[in-house]
Amino acid sequence: MKTLKYILSAIVLLTTAWGCEDNSFDNLDFVESAVAPTNVSALFGVTQDNTGSVTITPNSEGAVSYSVQYGDDTAEAETVSQGESTTHIYAEGSYNVVIKAIGITGLSSEITLPLEVSFKAPENLEVTIANDEAVSKQVNVTATADYAISFDVYFGEEGNDDPVSGNIGETVSYVYTEPGTYTIRVVAKGGAIETTEYSQEFEAVAIVQPIASATTPPTRNVNDVISVYSSKYTDISGVDFNPDWGQSGQGSSYAEFDLNGDTMLQYINLSYQGIQFAAAEDLSEMEYLHMDVWTADVTTIETSLISLTNGEKPVVSELNADQWTSIDIPISAFTDQGLTVADIHQLKFVGDPWAGGTVFIDNLYFYRASTSEVSGSLPIDFQSDYVFSSFDGGSIATVENPDTSGNTSANVAELIKGDGQTWAGSKITVEEPYDISENTVVTMKVWSPRVGLNVLMKFEDEAVWPDTSATSEITATTTVANAWEELSFTITGVDSSLYYYNLVLIMDNGTVGNGSSDYTIYVDDISIATFLDFEENYAMSSFDGGSISAVENPDTTGNTSTTVAQLVKGAGQTWAGSKITVEEPFDIEEGTTIKIKVWSPRAGLNLLMKFEDAAAWPDTAATDEITVATTVANSWEELTYNITGVDSNIDYYNLVLIMDNGTMGDGTDNYTIYVDDISQN
Structure with a gap:
């Protein structure tokens, strides 16, 4: 019933307004962007008993309350909350009822509705x-x-x-x-x-319409695309998909069709239809116009590019009934007709002018062949092109980073799990095999729509299924929603006699996806984590009472490494510590994340980390000193350091570690720790 629909709408609006995680009122940005309520209306209900009792139920988008002026001799207006009604007794006659909708910031909108009260039958x-x-x-x-x-x-x-x-x-x-x-x-x-x-x-009657999204989701690099209408890329701004070119007079109309969250353009009774750009686009470097078209009753579609300089030129494409037709029109098909494409400001579609018919259009964009070299092996950062493929309902593409908070990369990979097999996924193939071995730790930044989403990773050789050989399947689980985090995968089951060319990713293995945002994740910066694991010799030294050496791991619970580094702080200076020196400078920059496994005899032990150049003290230059405290005793844990104060003009050759800086050590077990697997993101 309409009344119930209005009440539910009010609940949704109030939930949206107040259901945020941060309940403080420090951020008042919404006040500046607030607008007055829109679509103000009211439903009149009358009792059929000759009493003139009329119930008025106001409704709008964005209101929290209403002022209702009954339009008769009643002096004061009635205040009504969103979702509620007011009842008033009228004498026979005609009235103008004034509904004033008031938003949360006090902005308001008003509408006047005629009301005729009569005790005659309609x-x-x-x-x-x-x-x-x-x-x-x-x-x-x-x-x-x-x-x-x-x-x-x-x-x-x-x-x-x-x-x-x-x-x-x-x-x-x-x-x-x-x-x-x-x-x-x-x-x-x-x-x-x-x-x-x-x-x-x-x-x-049923309108014949697509029941599935276009079967060719875009996979091209964002740097090689000018998008007009596509959920995969950032569209050019200010596009008018339904300019008034007189087509409505021939029965044509427009709607945006929503297919389970996948929106697409719908042109009804298509005679001709225009698309107007806000500004002219230079398509000189583009090579193709791509679009996916679905129809039940249109046999051909004529597509024209329209130039500010020299008009329009058409290209006709055949359409397949009751299925998606993927169309790629060479830009040369227009330029060969003499069209200038440096100032395209409009598109035009022509259907069967006298037969009518409806078309659905999605993934409308211009593109060119890749301008980037294909990259491979680890690390993978998606700032250049990679060889992607998917299987059994999976999808992968390079897209613009949708959330630069916590990850400033321009491009990332988007993975979607559609309705297919429970193991639907994607893979990244390289020309040189991935350099992995048993217990290699691979890290990957992941943006997930929900906590508890499982991401499976494995490496496969180049054989074709069912002859494929692979490492063990390692699954990591997201712990945050709608934010970037780093997941770690310790790769096992590695056969050293095989070459692994494929990195396979599957989300929620065992569950069928549906292609919605709940089954869409973004990944970035896939890399091998450990750069200091103490399974080989490093140049190590100490100063002012510190001591460092490679020893047998005293506790393999929580860390299965054979060899670790032992650090001891003896009586000397309060800043006694140790450092690890490398032949090539550490690859760090502002905000680099360093993780280190630490075994401490006590919780609350402070471990300081910094990077220094190769100069001798007192001429040494260093990053900021970052200190992190242990939280457990007599067991392994991983500490995380976000390195700051990095001068990019300096080469850092030394990693410095100091425990309990400012406190004198005594060389006992209480001042002895073990560290391992120092890794960098």
Whole structure:
């Protein structure tokens, strides 16, 4: 029922306004961007008892309350909260009811609605019933009558006896479960006991439309695309997909069709349709125009590029009925006709002008062949092109980073799990095999829509399934939602006699995806983590009472490495410590994350880390000193350091570690720690 729909809308609006995680009122940015309520309306309901009792239910988008002026001699307006109603007794007559919708910031919008109260039965009832052109199986009913205030429509579908109500003169809608012929009954109501009815047999029809998204999701690098309409890329701004070129006079119309969250352009009864850019686009470096088109009843589509300089040139493409047609038109097909493509400001589509028909268009963009060299092996940062493929419902593409908070990369990889197999996924193939061995730690930044999403990683050789050989499948689980985090995968089951050319990623293995945002993740910066693991010799030294040496791992619970580094702080200076020196400078920059496994005899032990250049003290230059405290005793844990104060002009050859800086050590077990697997992101 319409009243219930209004109440539910109010609940959604209030939940959206107040359901944020941060309940403080420090951020008032929404005040500056707030707008007055829109789509203000009200539903009138009248009792059929000659009393003149009218119930008024206001509604809008963005209001929290309403001021209702009844339009008679009542001096004061009635205040009504969103989702509530007010009832008023009217004498017979005509009134103008003023509804003022008030938003959370005090901004308001106003509408005046006519109301006629009569104790006569409604007369001259006229009803219009029509199928909706854009929504399948939706029927729209409009009713007018003298002496009527509202009307109820009983749509006659079995199992649903509730009417849909509207004010007289308005249109109400209903979507049937199945197409077919139904008895639609309209009851016009005024203030009188008597009502007036109308009934009609009417056929609700299904609009033939796609039931699945386009089967060729874009995988091209964002740097090689100018997108007009696509969820995979950032579209050029200010595009008008329905400019008034007179096509509506020939029965053509436009809607944005939503297919389970995947929106697409829908051109109904297509004679011709334009798309207007906000500014002219230079397509000189582009090589193709791509679009995916679905139709049930249009045989060809004519596509024109329109130049500011020398008009338009068309190209005709054949369409396949009842399926998606993937179209790639060479830009040369336009330029060979003499068209200038340096100032394209419009597109035009022409269907079957006299036959009508509807088309759905998605993934509308211009592109060129890749301008980047194909990259491979680790690390993978998606700033250049990679060889991607997917299987059994998976999808992978390079896209612009949707969230630069926590990851400033321009491009990342988008992975989608669609409706296919439970193991649907994607893989990244390289020309030289991945350099991995048993217990290699691979890190990967992941942006997930939810906590608890499982990401499976494995490496495969180049054989074709079912002859494929692979490492063990390692799964890591996301711990945050709608934010970047780094996941670690310790790769096992590595056969050293094989060459692994494929990195395979599967989300939620064992569960069928649906292609929605809940099954869409972004990944970036896939790299091998460990750069100091103490399984080989390093140049190590100490100063002012510190000591460092490679020793056998004293506790393999939580860290299975054979060899680790032992650090001891003896009596000397309060800054006694140790350093590890490398032949090539450490590859660090501002914000670099360093992780280190630490075994400490006590919780709360402070371990300082910094990087220094090769100069001798006191001429040494260093990064900032970052200190992290241990949280457990007598067991391994991983500490994380975000390195700051990095001068990019300096080469850092020394990694310095100091425990409990400012406190004198004594060389006992209380000042002895073990470190391992110092890794960099």
